[in-house]
Amino acid sequence: KAGVTQTPRYLIKTRGQQVTLSCSPISGHRSVSWYQQTPGQGLQFLFEYFSETQRNKGNFPGRFSGRQFSNSRSEMNVSTLELGDSALYLCASSSYGTGKETQYFGPGTRLLVL
């Protein structure tokens, strides 16, 4: 089975721009979660989608948004980029997102905001 894939792997943007990141979960997985990882804050939960519905959201501003498609692929969007948005963005998938399942992480998208 193919693992979680994320595109692009690296991205450089300037302040004020917007960016869209993509995540394809493991085949059959319906839950997709997004995380931001920075050296100072560690891994922080952004949001979780299941069957095209956002079920949970972390403490991030409204500039961070996401969606999930009927094939479980997910995208996250960050508008009006700030320098502090520079981070590794990870997505993780699981079968149903019950909380007891293993989450499988993708390789991440490294975003640099200049």
Add this chain to the structure above:
Amino acid sequence: QKEVEQNSGPLSVPEGAIASLNCTYSDRGSQSFFWYRQYSGKSPELIMSIYSNGDKEDGRFTAQLNKASQYVSLLIRDSQPSDSATYLCAVNGGYQKVTFGIGTKLQVIP
């Protein structure tokens, strides 16, 4: 604010020794607990999950959970240089709303 606390380290242990990694959490309603390993430049990978009080063993790894003390630990026996990585404690409060600790960097010295 629901938090997961870990000592960021580094924790240095000699090869063959037992490495002990600790984690405390604040949300008493948490039900699922995980330990992930993350090598530098890589994404986290799950090494242990635990849901009930007590010990759970898997090879050289033992996870321990004490819900009354809100404490989770990971023991790595016979530590190897390949175990050198950052170990992330994660707590799930429901529907994959997972809170991660900052991670403990483990260095196994040959």
